[in-house]
Structure formats: C-alpha cells, structure tokens
Amino acid sequence: MVLEKINQPGDIRKIPHDQLPQLAEEIRQFLIEKLSMTGGHLASNLGVVELTMALHLAFDPAKDRLIWDVGHQSYTHKILTGRKEGFTSLRKLGGMSGFPKRSESSCDVFDTGHSSTSISAGLGIVRARDLAGEKYSVVSIIGDGSATGGMVYEAINNAANLKTNFIIVFNDNGMSISRNVGGLSTYLSDLRTSEGYTDLKKATEDALRQLPIAGDWAVERVRRTKNNLKTILMPGGALLENFGIKYFGPVDGANIDQMVRLFENAKKVDGPVIVHVRTKKGKGFGPAERMPERFHGTGPFDIETGLPKVKKTKADWTDVFSTVMCKEGARVPNLCAVTAAMAEGTGLRRFRGMYPERFFDVGIAEEHAVTFCAGLAVGGMIPVFAVYSSFLQRGFDQMIHDVCLQNLHVVFAIDRAGLVGADGETHQGIFDLSYLSLIPNMTVMAPKNKWELADMFRWAIHKADGPVAIRYPRGSVCDSFQEFRAPVEKGRWEVLYDESDICLLAVGSMVQTALEVRQRLRQNGYSCTIVNCRFVKPLDEETLTRMAGEHKLLVTMEENVHSGGFGSRVLEYLCAIGSCVPTLVCALPDAYIEHGSVDVLKKECCIDAESIYGKVVSRFIGL
Ligand SMILES: Cc1ncc(C[n+]2csc(CCOP(=O)(O)OP(=O)(O)O)c2C)c(N)n1
C-alpha cells in the first residue's frame, strides 16, 4: 500500500513517480470507504485527488500557502498533510473538521466554509508576504461554482496591478452543488470544449516533443502563443488578460504530470496567474459520477449501491416548505422563488420544475440575491428567497438598505437556522434572530411545527405588507402540537398551557423542548405555562406583560446566541415596563460552535430539555 507511506506533510515527494497513479487510486478508495461510514462531501473530493497531489508535488505545504475555497474539497489535502487517522472521526465533536482549520494543522492556511473567499484571502497573504520580504508561493484553489460569488471579482479586480506571483487554480468540474449557472460557466464550457483549441494543443505538442533538446522549450513557446491567441480569440479570455491576469490551461485534472508542469510555469509569472484545471466531480465512484449533486454532501452510504444507510422516515422542515411553495405557486401567479445555488438544499427543485419562469438561481451570490428580490418586489412580484441562515449573513446590508428601508414585500425562507451539526462553526445558523431583529420593518417568525410553518408562509405571502423572515432548522420537522393551531396574527403569540409558577417563552424548535421541560416540572409538582413565541419581532407585548404579572419565573428559550436574541429583547422590554419578574435566558453562548451531532451540541450548550429543567428548578428554588 503506497498510502501507508503518507504520514506527514511532504511524504508524497518521496513516492516514486511511477507509484503516483496507485497512490491516487488508494486515496480514492480510502475516501469512499471512510465516507461510506461517516458521510461528508464525497463527490467534490473524489474530483480533486490528482489535482491535490499535483499541488503537493509542485508546492511545499510546510512553506507555501494553499487556500481552499469553501474547503469542502480539502480531504486529500488533509490526507497528504498527515491526517489520515482523522477520517474516522470526521465532523464528529472533538474530531477532524470537514473544512480547513488553522487550529488543526499549520498546512491549513486559512479557515474556509463559506464560498468565494479564497482569492481575497490569498491576495492578502501575497501582500503580507511581499511586505515582509518573504519568498513562498500563494495558491488559491477555487471551484467554478464558488467563482460565481461576487467577492471573486472584487478580488480579481484588486489583484490587477499586482506585480508579484499569485497563483489561482480554477477547479472546473462544470458543477456547483447543482449544475453551475451564470455567464462564467457558459464561458468556461466554451473554453473547455473548444475543439479547435484542444486539437491544436495536442497535435502541436506531440510534434514539438519530438524535437531533440528544444522540445519542451518549443512546446512552452507555442503554448504561450496559443494562450495569447486564445485570450484574443476567445472573447471571454481577453477579460482576464485585461485584468493583467495570465491564463494557463485548460489542463486535464487527471494528469498529474501536466498539472505539475503548469504549476511550475505559473510560479515564474510576476503577477497573478490563473491555472484552469478540468476535473470530474465524483470521479472513481459510479453513483457519484452519475449523481454528483446527490453525492455533493452525503450521509453514510452503502458502497455497493450508493444507497443511504439511514433511511429517511420523516419529512424535513425543508420538505414542508417545498410543498407549501409548490401549492402557493399555483395560487399566486406573481410568486417567485430565488436561491443562491442551493435549489436542492432549500427544497426549491420541485418549484423549479413546475414554474421554471418564476424560479431564479443566481449562483453563489446571496448579497446579489437579496437586492435582486428587492427588484422583483418593486416590479410587482412576491419573491421568496430560500437561503441557509449562515449564508444569509452575506446579505445583511442588502436586507437593510435595499429591502427593509423601502419596506418591500420580500419573504426570507431561512433554512438551517439553529445548530446544523456536522458542518461546524461556519455553518451553524445561530445568529439570525439577532441580526434580523435589529432591522427596522423586518418581521421575524419561527414555527413550532409543520402546520405552523405552512400557516406562516401563507400569512407571509398573502397577508404581510413588508419584509418577513421565517426561520426553521435543519432536519426532521416537528409533528407534535397538532391540537394547537391558532391563526397567525402579526405580533400575536400562542399560549399553549396557561398555568402559574413558571412560564416558558419558547421560540420555534424550542417549543418541543419546552414541552419536555414542562413534563419534568409537572412530575415534580411545579405548574408550568408554555407560550409559543412565534413572532420574535414584533414581540407580543400584551401577552408578555400578562405573563410577567402572573408568574414567579419567566424562562426564554431559543436556538440562537444570547446577544441580541429573543431573550435579550424580552429583558429589554421587561426593563422598559419596569417589571422585576425574575427571568432566565436559555440561549446558545456567544461563541462559535464546532462540528458535532446536533443533540450532542445542544447538551454541550445546555439548551437540551434536561439542562434547561435543571437550570429552571435551581433558579426557582433560589427565588
Ligand atoms: C456563501 C456560501 N453559499 C453557499 C454555500 C454552499 N456551497 C457549498 S459548496 C457549493 C458549491 C461549490 O461549487 P464549486 O466551487 O464548483 O465546488 P465543487 O463542489 O464543484 O468542487 C455551495 C453552493 C457556501 N458554502 N457558502
């Protein structure tokens, strides 16, 4: 086994050249086997095995800086930097992250997770290198999907006048999570498939290689000429040259020698240079090659069939949203759905199939998506932007400046709100109640179960007259409390159990937890009210005032950080009305929460029923 010889950074350089194909194959099998047990980002990683090997042959990860955009495709990089053992605990609490982490290895230069940051970060590192008078290569590796993010163009524009080496590896597999969208992907597919260019390259190269001594040099000269030709001939190619950025490629992402040669050439460029590598997402595993979208992120699976090991038995929150959108799409002719390259993850695939003309995938461009929705609203449409909580952080100013200031009727369907688990710090949706509640004109809601999710979206589409955000978690939908279905009224909460002593003020997913806390309290002789605080903003001031007057202890419960969250706003209100009722805030800590299973993380953060019950009783006894 060649892979056995890979135990620390740089070991790949000791592997005999003729064993590299074997190493690639062994890495591929290792990834398939490990991820069949743990789950993870399989297809993207299978596509970059040879590319990563070539990078580790051409560059020294102990000295040179490799920055992985998004970083979900960095598993081979982790293997080649001595972290094979980490795959047993991939994305488990205390185990190895699924993304680059500086805390995990000095070969992880920059923490990533959200898309389109690698060129900005790389350029910053280049500038720092030059100011420090140091010498090392900086390489940003970015996929074609990530290149649809706006930050990339800000960075490329800013790199234009750079006079020192900066290498951008463009990993082009024609896929984002779904099929890639936008002008860039069209331009790329032209470059990728321009037969004329490819034939010229192959025939010329073969002929020139026959030349004694000068063969390689001649190939290089022709390649540079051809590249210049291409940039002049290919309308889009000139774009990069006009930015002062050299373009090399496209090169076959399965051919290690060719890539190493191009990387070595790229090192000689005094300025920014893009190396365009063509890869195949899912390479080497049949189901992933056939269904790269399905195997972009996967749970544990059967290697023989590719089928998931864990059968899905319950609908997800996302599935309920998807059904509501399809039904409302038939009733509301101006209802539009917008996604930022996450059609599958946000449940918009069916809507896309039923109403293609009212479905918009804007690429990985959340900030653009928000303002695009503002435009749709101004134009008389009712846009629903379906987006993960942590990715919506990208569009904060656009929500203020373009949607809420004008009080436009835009609906934000915020999925993956709360703890998401395996993806860790960059993906936990734990700030949205805070960052949304502070925006004037924004209505913020969180449903307790699937029926209320549907009712909320119908209210948001048909009744709301301004911006509305509805946030719900990743995973199986809550199907309890069917007996409670008060009509949705703006700023009105729903009192589920009206007793005395203790009042649980629960938001969204925490209503289920509140039910479990109440059961424990009643078993121990305490009476306990539960209020479904389904409007986080505006607060139901009338109900809150009544609860404050009728209970000895208030307890707020939310899957959001403390600062600026629901509990903070309740405390502000109670203070404003001069109430001194003891209040316990149960929220996530103001911290970044690492990867792990959601149940384990809730216990770690003390927002599980057991922990909350313990805190409530000790507080109540202490009154
Ligand atoms: C800001 C942001 N939005 C959305 C995502 C979700 N996301 C993760 S990977 C990905 C597609 C990336 O495509 P590409 O860069 O081509 O990488 P590939 O998986 O094809 O290797 C998306 C949309 C993200 N990580 N960050």
Ligand SMILES: CC(=O)[C@@H](O)[C@H](O)COP(=O)(O)O
């Ligand atoms: C890498 C990335 O950002 C996405 O693939 C994300 O991991 C998807 O998350 P879900 O698995 O919750 O859809």
Ligand SMILES: [Mg+2]
């Ligand atoms: Mg891609």
